[in-house]
Amino acid sequence: MILAYLQMAWASVRGARARSALTMLGVIVCVVSVVTVVGLGEGVKHQLIGQVEAGGSDLITIRGGNVESFRSDGSVGPSDLATVFSRSPLAERDAETLQAIQGVKYTVPFATVSGDVSLADGEKGGDITVIATTENAAAALGHEVISGNFFGPNDANASTAIIGERVAERLFKQNVPIGQSFEFRGRSITVGGVFAPFEFNPLNPGLDYNNAIFIPYGTGSELAGSNLLPFQVLVRPERADSVDELVVEIRNALSETHHGQADFSVLTSEDTIRLADSMIGLLTTFIGIMAAIALLVGGVGIMNVMLASVSERTQEIGVRKSVGATSQQIMAQFFAEAFVLSFVGAVVGILASLLVNYGVRVTTELEPAFDWRVMLGVSLISVVVGSLFGLAPAVKAARKDPIQALRRF
Structure with a gap:
């Protein structure tokens, strides 16, 4: 029926x-x-979660803007999302302040450098992000260079770069990018390596590392001609079991240099996952x-x-x-x-x-x-x-x- x-x-x-x-x-x-x-x-x-595990569970992230209100009730609001998406800058001295804290193994600042990328023949590279960072960036990101080598401690002011997969395809087509050069802010920069493909990162939704060029931090400062303002600093502690204590010290140190203004966020790996989960x-x-x-x-x-x-x-x-x-x-x-x-x-x-x-x-x-x-x-x-x-x-x-x-x- x-x-x-x-x-x-x-x-x-x-x-x-x-x-x-x-x-x-x-x-x-x-x-x-x-x-x-x-x-x-x-x-x-x-x-x-895979990215956090690759970078290490002891990694601490310092970002511009206060997105820590989610700690009180385990959730975030629209204002927090706006802060995450805006990538507010930190102060240039913040990386130095963090490196001076006892128990910090190394710090990795990330700062964008504005300018057009072009090839020697004048061909424009289009919309490509140039990021100034340090030699420990690959380890902090938990990412490997599939071709060439990442720049080392002696390359702080070198004219070398590591490029994302999409940049390699756009700039050099079918040619091997290692050893090739491009022009940026009047300087010829040589490609020293190519990153493996990056996955999407919800905490940096407007930043595609596959479409980015990484240059040494000193080189970025020289090319910018002014102070670099990092949008993010990654901190690796000397001991994995000292993360909580180090977070407190980082907050205290930055509060002093920021004159008591809560215009920064200090997030552990667990906090990062919780923030993304709440978003x-x-x-x-x-x-x-x-x-x-x-x-x-x-x-x-x-x-x-x-x-x-x-x-x-x-x-x-x-x-x-x-x-x-x-x-x-x-x-x-x-x-x-x-x-x-x-x-x-x-x-x-x-x-x-x-x-x-x-x-x-x-x-x-x-x-x-x-x-x-x-x-x-x-x-x-x-x-x-x-x-x-x-x-x-x-x-x-x-x-x-x-x-x-x-x-x-």
């Missing part, structure tokens, strides 16, 4: 394909948005609200279409009741149509979300994570909500008086 109702419902849905497609749109949007965002969030989190959670919550609204709109759409269908099929209802169909059977028929609309919408949403995630994998460095529990859960909720919105039209159809229904025609 149930199968018969579903077959009739499917025939009815196929009979009005355009209207059915528009009706299912809200359900599709709900499933796609939730599944895609959750998958992206989990994928980014896994990538960040992803905030984004997921926002998208979840939008998806709920889309589902509500989709449910109302199903109800309106079903009400219109009941009015259009008044004669059919009258005929069926006159030949013995019960009110329960009429209600089941229309309820089955609402169920089919919701179910098909959920299935299309799942397929669309898989397609979107595949597109993200192919076109970006992101690796979305699939959670079938989330996928099935949001689909089930969508089907239930859509079916419930079809209940009122089904009840209205069941209450039709067969005599009045036939009299209208």
Whole structure:
């Protein structure tokens, strides 16, 4: 009996394909948005954990701007996200202050140097970020140079550079980049190495290391012609078990040099993961609200279409009741149509979300994570909500008086 109702419902849905497609749109949007965002969030989190583990769990990150308010309740707000995305600069003396703290093995400042990159023939390199840093940057980032060598302690003012994978492709095409030169701020700089591909970093969303050139910090200072303002300093302690004590000392030291202003953040590896997790959670919550609204709109759409269908099929209802169909059977028929609309919408949403995630994998460095529990859960909720919105039209159809229904025609 149930199968018969579903077959009739499917025939009815196929009979009005355009209207059915528009009706299912809200359900599709709900499933796609939730599944895609959750998958992206989990994928980014896994990538960040891998990056933190590669760099070492004892690494301490100092950033410009205060993003530490999340410590009080374990969450971040929009103002914290704006601070993370803006990459506020630190003071030039901060790296020296940090290096002077007892228990610090080394510090690695990162500062951007503005200017155009071009080849010897005058060809522009386009939008490429140039970052001044020190010889310990590769170790601090937990990243390797796949070709050539990273600059050493004797290269503080050398005209050498390590380039990202995308820079190598854009500047030198099929040529081997090692030993090749490019022009930057009037100086010829030789490529000494190429970094392995970097993954997406949610805490530096506007900075693509694959599209960056790394030069020695001293060279960056000379080329900038003024003080370099690092946007981030990484600190490696001498002992891995001294991280908590060192964090306190770093805060105290920077508070003095910043004259008591809390315009910096000191984050351990655990803090970094928590911050990223909170950011992803905030984004997921926002998208979840939008998806709920889309589902509500989709449910109302199903109800309106079903009400219109009941009015259009008044004669059919009258005929069926006159030949013995019960009110329960009429209600089941229309309820089955609402169920089919919701179910098909959920299935299309799942397929669309898989397609979107595949597109993200192919076109970006992101690796979305699939959670079938989330996928099935949001689909089930969508089907239930859509079916419930079809209940009122089904009840209205069941209450039709067969005599009045036939009299209208």
